[in-house]
Amino acid sequence: MVGNALFFVFAGLAIACAISMVYHRNPLYSAVSLVGVFIALSCIYVTLAAPFIAAVQILIYAGAIMVLVVFVIMLLNLDEDKPLTRLRYLYAIGAGLGVILLAQTFFIFYAVMRAPNVPVAEDQTAGRTIDIGRAMYSEYLLPVEIVGVLLMMAVIGGVILSRKLTQPQLELVVDNEMERRGEDH
Amino acid sequence: MEPGLATYLALSGVLFTIGCVGVIFKRNAIGMFMCIELMLNAVNLTFVAFSRYYSDTTGQLFVFMVMSVAAAEAAVGLGIIIAFFRNSRSVDVDDASMLRN
Amino acid sequence: MEGVIKTAFPFIVLSVGILLAFQGVLMIVAYTVLAERKVLGWIQGRIGPNRVGPWGVLQPFADLLKFIFKEDLVPDKSTKFIYFLAPMVALIAALMPIVVYPFGPAITSVDWTLLPFGLGEGIRELPLTIARIDVGVLFVLGITSVGVYGIALAGWSSNSKYSLMGGLRSSAQMISYELAMGASVIGVVMLAGTLDLNGIIYAQQQSPFRWYIIPQFVGFIVFLIAAFAETNRVPFDLPEAETELVAGFHTEYSALKFALFFMAEYVNMFTVSVMCTVLFLGGWYVPGLSHLFEVGSIPYALVSHLAFIGKICAFLFFYIWVRGTLPRFRFDQLMNFGWKFLLPVAIANVIVTIVVVYFLNS
Numbered sequence: 001m002v003g004n005a006l007f008f009v010f011a012g013l014a015i016a017c018a019i020s021m022v023y024h025r026n027p028l029y030s031a032v033s034l035v036g037v038f039i040a041l042s043c044i045y046v047t048l049a050a051p052f053i054a055a056v057q058i059l060i061y062a063g064a065i066m067v068l069v070v071f072v073i074m075l076l077n078l079d080e081d082k083p084l085t086r087l088r089y090l091y092a093i094g095a096g097l098g099v100i101l102l103a104q105t106f107f108i109f110y111a112v113m114r115a116p117n118v119p120v121a122e123d124q125t126a127g128r129t130i131d132i133g134r135a136m137y138s139e140y141l142l143p144v145e146i147v148g149v150l151l152m153m154a155v156i157g158g159v160i161l162s163r164k165l166t167q168p169q170l171e172l173v174v175d176n177e178m179e180r181r182g183e184d185h
Numbered sequence: 186m187e188p189g190l191a192t193y194l195a196l197s198g199v200l201f202t203i204g205c206v207g208v209i210f211k212r213n214a215i216g217m218f219m220c221i222e223l224m225l226n227a228v229n230l231t232f233v234a235f236s237r238y239y240s241d242t243t244g245q246l247f248v249f250m251v252m253s254v255a256a257a258e259a260a261v262g263l264g265i266i267i268a269f270f271r272n273s274r275s276v277d278v279d280d281a282s283m284l285r286n
Numbered sequence: 287m288e289g290v291i292k293t294a295f296p297f298i299v300l301s302v303g304i305l306l307a308f309q310g311v312l313m314i315v316a317y318t319v320l321a322e323r324k325v326l327g328w329i330q331g332r333i334g335p336n337r338v339g340p341w342g343v344l345q346p347f348a349d350l351l352k353f354i355f356k357e358d359l360v361p362d363k364s365t366k367f368i369y370f371l372a373p374m375v376a377l378i379a380a381l382m383p384i385v386v387y388p389f390g391p392a393i394t395s396v397d398w399t400l401l402p403f404g405l406g407e408g409i410r411e412l413p414l415t416i417a418r419i420d421v422g423v424l425f426v427l428g429i430t431s432v433g434v435y436g437i438a439l440a441g442w443s444s445n446s447k448y449s450l451m452g453g454l455r456s457s458a459q460m461i462s463y464e465l466a467m468g469a470s471v472i473g474v475v476m477l478a479g480t481l482d483l484n485g486i487i488y489a490q491q492q493s494p495f496r497w498y499i500i501p502q503f504v505g506f507i508v509f510l511i512a513a514f515a516e517t518n519r520v521p522f523d524l525p526e527a528e529t530e531l532v533a534g535f536h537t538e539y540s541a542l543k544f545a546l547f548f549m550a551e552y553v554n555m556f557t558v559s560v561m562c563t564v565l566f567l568g569g570w571y572v573p574g575l576s577h578l579f580e581v582g583s584i585p586y587a588l589v590s591h592l593a594f595i596g597k598i599c600a601f602l603f604f605y606i607w608v609r610g611t612l613p614r615f616r617f618d619q620l621m622n623f624g625w626k627f628l629l630p631v632a633i634a635n636v637i638v639t640i641v642v643v644y645f646l647n648s
Contacts, residue, residue, distance in 0.1 A: 007188045011196050018200055018223060022207035027215050028368065028442070034219050035435065037200075041226055048193070048237045053245050055424035057229075060252050063431025065222070065259045067438070067461060072263050073215060074442050074454065076270050081212050094209035098202055105198030112191035127237070127245060129421060129481055135242045136249070143246070147253045154257035161264035 007047045014040035025081035027073050031066060038062040050127040193234035200227035213276045214266050218259075225255050295405050303416050307384050314598075315552045316346035322606045329610035356541035361445055368443040373539065373546035376436025380553035382429045386422040387560050388484045390414035390570045390591035394582035414587065415484060422483035423475060426561060427468055430516065434460050436550065437535050444538035453535035455617055456518055456525035462624040463515035463522075469632035470508040473639040474498050474565045487569040496573045499566040504635045506566045508628055513558035515624065517551060520609040524617050559601035563594065570594040 017036035024030050038061045045054035084090060136144050165173065200223060207220035229248045236244025270276055320342060324334030335342040360369065392411040419425060434457050441453010475481055477498060478489035490498055499506050515522040525535065536547045563569055570590035579586035615623065 004187055007192075011192075014196070015199060015203070018203040021219065021223065022203055022210060027213060027219075028365070030216055030219055032368070032371070032439070034223065035432075037223060038226065039432075041230060044193075044196075044230065045233055047188075048233050050233050050237065050245055051420045052424070053229075053233055053248055055421040055428055056249070056252065058428035059424060059431060060256055061222070061226070063428055063434070064461070065256055067431070067434055067457070068259055068263055069215060069219065070435070070438055071454070071457070072267060074438065074450075076267070076276065078213065078215065078276060081216065084212070090209055094206050097209065098206040101198070101202040101205055105195055105202060108198060109191045109195040112194055113189070117189070127242075131242050132245055132249070135246055140243075140246050143250055147250055150257050151253060154260045158260045158264045161261070161268050 003047055007044065010040045010043040010047070014044065025083075027078050027081070028070070031070050031073060034069075035062050035066050038066065048127075052127060052129045052132055190234055190238045194231060197227045197230040197234070200224075200230070212278060214269075214278050214281075215263075215276060217278065218262055218266075222255060222259075225251060292405065300416065304385070307387070307389065307416060308381070311381070311384055311553065311556060312549075314595075315549060315556055316350075317343075318552050318555070318602050319349065319548075320345045321602070322609070325603065325606045326610045329607070350545070353542055353545035358541045358543070359538070361538050363445045365443040365445070368439050370543075372436050372440035372443060373543045373550070374436075375439065376433060376550040377546045377553070379429050379433035379436060380550040380557065383426045383557050383560075385416040386419060386425055386483055388415045388487055388564060388569050390587045390594065392582065393584055393587050395580070395584065411582070413484075414591070418482070418484060421481045423471055423481045423486075423565075426557065427464070427471070430554070430557065431461075431464060433550070433554065436547075440539070440547070441535040444535070446538050448537045449535050452525045452537065456535055459518070459522060459525065459617075459620060459624070460516055462621060463512040463628070466508055466624060466628040466632045467512035467516060469629065469636055470505040470512065471561075471565060472636050473502045473505040476636075476639055476643055477501065483564050483569070486564060487571050490568045491571055496571075497566065497568040502566060502635070502639070504631065505639075506562070508632045508635065509562060509566070511628060512624075512632075513562065514605070514608070515620070517554045517558060517605075519551075519555065519605055521612045521614045522620055524614055524620065555602060555605055556598065559598045559605075562601055563597045567597050 014037050017033045017040060021030045021033035021037065024033065038057060042054045042057040042062070045051075045057060204220045204224035204227060207223065208217050211217050211220060229251055232244040232248045232251070234244075236242065236248075266276055269281060273280055320335070323345075324342065327334035335345045338344040338348045360366070392413045394411045396412065398405075398409045398412075437460070438453055438457040441449045441451075441456070444450075444453075474486065477493070478486040480486060480489065486498075490496060495501050514520075518526055536544055539547060570593060572590060572593045575586065575589060575593075579589065
């Protein structure tokens with residue numbers, strides 16, 4: 001009973017923080033609201049008996065990705081978003097899309113509520129770390145290895161995107177580009 | 186009232202909707218990026234809910250993959266934003282129109 | 287009436303446990319502040335504070351009163367909401383891991399059926415941990431990652447160049463050394479086979495080495511060094527050194543908000559000391575104690591708990607000792623050390639542990 005009440009508290013918190021994130025024009029307030037959404041979602045994962053995913057959500061999303069976003073906002077010293085001056089019809093499109101998606105959500109809710117109820121086994125153990133670990137290294141080994149390669153590519157890409165070229169390196173890059181385009185200096 | 190599968194799916198749908206609307210309304214690239222992360226999280230919630238209600242670990246494995254891909258996307262995307270900012274001093278996506286015309 | 291008591295009983299027990307644990311930790315933290323001043327004084331050839339009580343034992347209360355009565359300044363151009371939020375985030379993230387600490391072994395010798403209203407039925411043991419979750423190690427690592435926000439947001443929202451530089455440097459240092467800390471824990475988790483803190487202590491009981499510091503010596507050294515960097519303590523305290531950056535990210539904070547940051551730093555020290563003790567020194571496990579007292583009895587739990595506190599105090603003394611002895615790193619030396627030396631050593635430790643565990647198990 002307390003678990004059910006807690007779910008609604010965290011669900012309300014998640015929705016409130018999400019609306020706050022979209023509403024604020026200052027990117028730092030948006031980032032802090034998004035951290036609130038992630039923490040609320042982590043608590044909801046706990047109510048879904050997925051403790052490993054809950055802990056990993058805090059570690060990766062709230063603790064690493066959003067720290068990176070907050071760093072970038074601070075380094076670039078971003079100002080508030082200005083309201084739209086042209087393409088004003090985007091507000092109407094956004095509102096219309098929102099209404100359509102909400103209608104779809106309520107239809108799904110209604111349909112799933114009417115579907116025959118699958119009882120959940122009380123001692124189902126799909127969320128323990130050892131089950132996830134076993135599945136990861138037996139049945140899903142290929143996706144895990146591919147994700148490893150993907151993360152390596154992201155690290156290399158991040159390093160290349162943010163390096164500052166020295167003057168000789170810059171001249172080399174410009175020379176290569178000129179040659180590729182077939183122009184003379 | 187006991188939250189069943191339908192309630193979790195409804196919450197996920199509402200969060201996804203808010204993320205979608207946010208991507209359209211926001212003008213700076215970092216705001217759009219954060220709304221995309223919100224949409225990814227809504228999908229994660231759907232996966233975990235189905236994993237619980239059908240007692241299958243596949244859902245949580247897929248959430249793990251989605252989180253890793255989101256982390257990689259964050260690293261590279263923010264690198265691109267910083268590189269773009271160095272050239273044009275603005276993160277407004279309306280200013281990223283050099284390929285037009 | 288009886289139904290109400292039966293449903294409320296677990297919450298009452300949990301609340302009492304939480305109050306006791308928080309009270310104990312805050313007392314230890316308050317006296318760590320005093321101990322730091324006394325021990326630093328002895329190292330530097332002087333006596334620390336000794337006016338307020340006999341040997342200065344009432345000094346923490348005097349400090350608390352001073353913080354409450356100081357004038358509360360708020361910088362004019364700061365972002366108000368974030369300025370108030372940052373110290374709260376820092377302290378909450380520092381205090382949250384208390385709920386998973388294994389304070390002692392479970393007590394099984396008390397007959398709980400003597401409780402009125404049938405409250406004691408089906409209860410066989412009293413665990414000395416508030417929340418026994420399956421993923422204790424990941425929980426602690428995740429919450430300390432969230433603690434970086436307190437520092438980054440404080441540095442930004444104070445709208446001052448010293449704060450911003452201090453905040454950015456401090457956050458960069460913390461996220462760099464988080465990696466080495468996590469990697470050094472993997473070796474212990476592989477030997478123990480579980481992420482649960484109580485499970486790791488039980489695994490150390492069964493292991494032939496008794497304490498994991500013996501097989502995981504390299505991991506212990508890496509964890510200790512990374513812990514110093516995580517808590518912004520000497521030799522990694524450039525972001526808050528007075529001669530370098532005034533006071534770093536908490537330059538513009540005064541009175542009670544500064545007290546929150548101050549407490550958050552010492553509670554972080556306590557957190558990493560507990561993690562070091564549980565992962566490498568066996569937590570509350572004292573080898574050979576089960577021969578003196580019966581396992582699960584109250585004297586066994588009490589002596590184990592006191593041994594746990596003793597090990598934590600030894601680590602806190604080591605923190606203070608290093609502060610009085612070593613000079614500090616320059617920031618680029620600090621980042622080089624974290625990325626180019628400590629992280630490869632931690633990963634090498636993981637690889638060697640994998641190979642050894644594989645060949646021992648096959």
